[in-house]
Amino acid sequence: MKSHILDGNAIATKIRSEIKRDVELMVRDGLRAPHLHVIMIGSNTASETYVRLKLKDCSEVGITGSLSQLNDSVTMSEVIDLIDKVNADDQTDAAILQKPLPSHLDSDAIDFHLSPDKDVDGLHPVNLGLLLQGVPRFIPATPAAVRELIVRSNINIDGENIVIIGRSNLVGKPLALLLAQKNTRGNATVTIAHTGTKNLKEVTSNADIIVAATGHPNTVTADMVRPGAVVIDVGVNRVDDLSRKQGYRLVGDVDFENVKMVTSAITPVPGGVGPITRAMLLKNTLNARELKY
Amino acid sequence: MKSHILDGNAIATKIRSEIKRDVELMVRDGLRAPHLHVIMIGSNTASETYVRLKLKDCSEVGITGSLSQLNDSVTMSEVIDLIDKVNADDQTDAAILQKPLPSHLDSDAIDFHLSPDKDVDGLHPVNLGLLLQGVPRFIPATPAAVRELIVRSNINIDGENIVIIGRSNLVGKPLALLLAQKNTRGNATVTIAHTGTKNLKEVTSNADIIVAATGHPNTVTADMVRPGAVVIDVGVNRVDDLSRKQGYRLVGDVDFENVKMVTSAITPVPGGVGPITRAMLLKNTLNARELKY
Numbered sequence: 001m002k003s004h005i006l007d008g009n010a011i012a013t014k015i016r017s018e019i020k021r022d023v024e025l026m027v028r029d030g031l032r033a034p035h036l037h038v039i040m041i042g043s044n045t046a047s048e049t050y051v052r053l054k055l056k057d058c059s060e061v062g063i064t065g066s067l068s069q070l071n072d073s074v075t076m077s078e079v080i081d082l083i084d085k086v087n088a089d090d091q092t093d094a095a096i097l098q099k100p101l102p103s104h105l106d107s108d109a110i111d112f113h114l115s116p117d118k119d120v121d122g123l124h125p126v127n128l129g130l131l132l133q134g135v136p137r138f139i140p141a142t143p144a145a146v147r148e149l150i151v152r153s154n155i156n157i158d159g160e161n162i163v164i165i166g167r168s169n170l171v172g173k174p175l176a177l178l179l180a181q182k183n184t185r186g187n188a189t190v191t192i193a194h195t196g197t198k199n200l201k202e203v204t205s206n207a208d209i210i211v212a213a214t215g216h217p218n219t220v221t222a223d224m225v226r227p228g229a230v231v232i233d234v235g236v237n238r239v240d241d242l243s244r245k246q247g248y249r250l251v252g253d254v255d256f257e258n259v260k261m262v263t264s265a266i267t268p269v270p271g272g273v274g275p276i277t278r279a280m281l282l283k284n285t286l287n288a289r290e291l292k293y
Numbered sequence: 294m295k296s297h298i299l300d301g302n303a304i305a306t307k308i309r310s311e312i313k314r315d316v317e318l319m320v321r322d323g324l325r326a327p328h329l330h331v332i333m334i335g336s337n338t339a340s341e342t343y344v345r346l347k348l349k350d351c352s353e354v355g356i357t358g359s360l361s362q363l364n365d366s367v368t369m370s371e372v373i374d375l376i377d378k379v380n381a382d383d384q385t386d387a388a389i390l391q392k393p394l395p396s397h398l399d400s401d402a403i404d405f406h407l408s409p410d411k412d413v414d415g416l417h418p419v420n421l422g423l424l425l426q427g428v429p430r431f432i433p434a435t436p437a438a439v440r441e442l443i444v445r446s447n448i449n450i451d452g453e454n455i456v457i458i459g460r461s462n463l464v465g466k467p468l469a470l471l472l473a474q475k476n477t478r479g480n481a482t483v484t485i486a487h488t489g490t491k492n493l494k495e496v497t498s499n500a501d502i503i504v505a506a507t508g509h510p511n512t513v514t515a516d517m518v519r520p521g522a523v524v525i526d527v528g529v530n531r532v533d534d535l536s537r538k539q540g541y542r543l544v545g546d547v548d549f550e551n552v553k554m555v556t557s558a559i560t561p562v563p564g565g566v567g568p569i570t571r572a573m574l575l576k577n578t579l580n581a582r583e584l585k586y
Contacts, residue, residue: 128425129418132470133462159491167473169426176469177425180460180485187489189496192473196480198452203482206499 004265006232011152012275016061019282023062026289034289035064036120036281037086037095041079042072042102051098057278063285066092072102079105080113087115094120094288096281117291120284123170131174134181137291138284143175145276146211146232151185155209155230155265162188163204165197165220165253166213171234175211200224212253222258231259231266234273297558299525304445305568309354312575316355319582327582328357329413329574330379330388334372335365335395344391350571356578359385365395372398373406380408387413387581389574410584413577416463424467427474430584431577436468438569439504439525444478448502448523448558455481456497458490458513458546459506464527468504493517505546515551524552524559527566 027033036058040051051067058065068082086095095118101107111119116126122140130137150157162179166172172192180190193203195214204210204224212220213234225231235253252269260266267273320326329351333344344360351358361375379388388411394400404412409419415433423430443450455472459465465485473483486496488507497503497517505513506527518524528546545562553559560566 125420125422125426126418127422129420129422132421132425132466133418159489161496167475173425173470173473176485177466180466180487182460182487182489187487189484189486189490191482191484192469193482194473194475194480196452196475197482203454 003260003263006267008272008275012279015279020061036285037092040098041070094285140170141277141280144280158187160208162209163191163207164211167194171213218255219253221255228264296553296556299560301565301568305572308572313354329578330385333391334363387578433463434570434573437573451480453501455502456484456500457504458486460487464506511548512546521557
């Protein structure tokens with residue numbers, strides 16, 4: 001079977017161009033462009049790269065961005081003070097805290113303190129609760145990206161059997177709720193599988209769509225996939241590869257080369273869910289701005 | 294097969310006696326007993342009965358109760374004022390609004406206004422979000438009751454295939470999250486099925502445990518159940534029965550008489566999940582009190 005390789009970069013480009021157009025229309029109407037504030041604590045090369053990319057993504061679609069960089073030794077009350085200022089600032093529509101935070105800080109308490117109206121990462125319990133209730137405000141970027149990828153690839157969700165492998169708070173659980181929701185982008189029969197699942201192969205064999213979000217390479221192998229099924233790979237894992245300059249390469253949770261021989265459609269890693277996830281942060285930031293008028 | 298009929302009344306009696314003991318210990322330690330405030334708006338015979346039962350349940354375990362009865366024609370701002378008072382009152386640990394509310398009131402806005410720390414019905418998005426995050430504070434009474442019933446009946450959850458039929462905000466969705474959670478009262482492979490599910494029989498046939506929460510009699514019939522499976526019936530439906538004084542009788546979502554011939558264990562209606570659900574409100578009220586010291 002010739003599998004269709006789903007092109008996350010192309011979908012992300014399309015989403016970004018739609019956001020850019022909406023921001024342009026907003027500005028043309030005399031409204032302020034959306035503004036995202038990024039809080040980064042301590043120094044971490046990977047985090048610095050991610051933050052730079054996020055601000056670059058913003059600037060490319062006309063979203064303005066700003067950055068607070070706090071020292072590694074910052075106290076909890078200094079962080080809370082900064083978040084209070086961000087919450088109170090009318091010119092800031094959206095804010096995120098780049099993770100990981102230094103271990104002496106209470107990450108949950110910090111997430112809880114950011115106003116749910118500006119929480120474009122969708123981490124606040126209010127936003128997860130609204131998602132559970134079927135009236136989401138900010139959907140965490142990864143599950144939003146998976147749904148967007150399926151819908152924009154014209155893959156049917158309605159009535160399909162979808163197996164999600166992984167039950168994390170920011171991917172597996174919210175994605176299960178989104179895809180089971182009774183609406184035109186949901187209505188699937190959804191199974192949540194995980195490390196406690198017995199006979200995973202039996203469970204996935206019944207799936208029309210498999211979403212792998214485990215953080216382990218080769219979680220999904222060809223023998224687990226019904227011929228013609230769709231496989232979406234959320235994983236991003238480093239595996240040693242001495243032929244590369246960095247000494248590693250990125251792979252997903254799926255044994256891509258073998259699984260693609262049986263699927264009707266499959267996402268690559270990189271270039272699948274990842275780029276769309278980046279675009280969803282911009283989408284949430286636009287939504288945060290639109291909530292204000 | 295001789296099915297074990299799970300006795301919800303006996304389990305509820307046990308839970309109530311545990312709560313009564315905890316309240317007694319609390320009072321013996323010089324602490325105030327938990328206090329539940331019930332808000333009822335308008336007149337409705339069924340609601341009045343439910344409220345009376347809830348306050349009676351409280352009194353039987355030593356929880357104090359009080360009631361605000363508002364006129365049918367109350368305005369939104371009068372309701373909000375009352376909730377502000379309840380939120381501010383240190384002597385009130387827990388509060389619920391008896392539903393349904395008159396149609397001119399915004400039920401969601403009212404639920405959102407009650408302090409999440411006192412929301413023992415678990416309706417506030419914060420409480421549903423905490424549940425999604427695996428750190429629940431107040432679990433809505435019905436899913437809490439289903440889990441309690443399974444655990445106290447010594448039915449294994451870990452690694453089992455559980456199919457939940459129904460995706461409501463207060464039963465199906467939170468229950469799916471609870472049972473999939475990695476802990477000693479969860480870790481099941483959970484499938485959320487619903488009206489959009491194709492081949493429901495195929496889905497349920499693989500289940501070790503089926504939970505029916507659809508609000509329709511005979512949703513689960515004997516041919517849908519694997520011999521030896523466990524069936525939990527959340528439904529409470531009125532069907533015409535002229536042989537009864539009221540002209541109806543209560544049935545669940547399961548064709549009990551036929552399904553019990555194939556299950557290893559099954560809940561009756563009434564006398565299954567219902568009485569435990571009532572007890573879980575008391576449990577949440579006790580927890581609300583305990584959160585304060």
